[in-house]
Amino acid sequence: MRHPNKLNHWRQVKNIIDSLLYTGELKPKGTSGSVVPTGKAYASLMDWKREIAREKSQLKREVFVIILTALIAFGTVKQALAGEMCPGGISQQRDITKENSVDL
Numbered sequence: 001m002r003h004p005n006k007l008n009h010w011r012q013v014k015n016i017i018d019s020l021l022y023t024g025e026l027k028p029k030g031t032s033g034s035v036v037p038t039g040k041a042y043a044s045l046m047d048w049k050r051e052i053a054r055e056k057s058q059l060k061r062e063v064f065v066i067i068l069t070a071l072i073a074f075g076t077v078k079q080a081l082a083g084e085m086c087p088g089g090i091s092q093q094r095d096i097t098k099e100n101s102v103d104l
Contacts, residue, residue, distance in 0.1 A: 020035075020041070025040050
């Protein structure tokens with residue numbers, strides 16, 4: 001059974017290999033049509049690997065900041081609602097400084 005897009009995939013792979021040959025990341029090996037990677041290819045792969053790791057790290061930091069912001073917002077709302085539910089609230093608390101002051 002033959003894959004329906006076999007020719008398209010083969011053309012894409014051939015174009016990629018031709019592009020890598022042109023940039024010098026691959027070089028031909030013998031007359032059989034095989035290719036071998038060069039030092040430039042290894043350097044490109046290492047750069048790509050570092051970039052992927054940096055993106056993953058940045059994504060983790062962004063998720064952490066979003067979760068932390070949500071927790072702070074939740075705590076703020078909870079505190080605000082707790083202050084409204086207290087009988088008398090903050091504004092009606094007794095002024096302790098006046099009660100403990102001594103007239104001279």
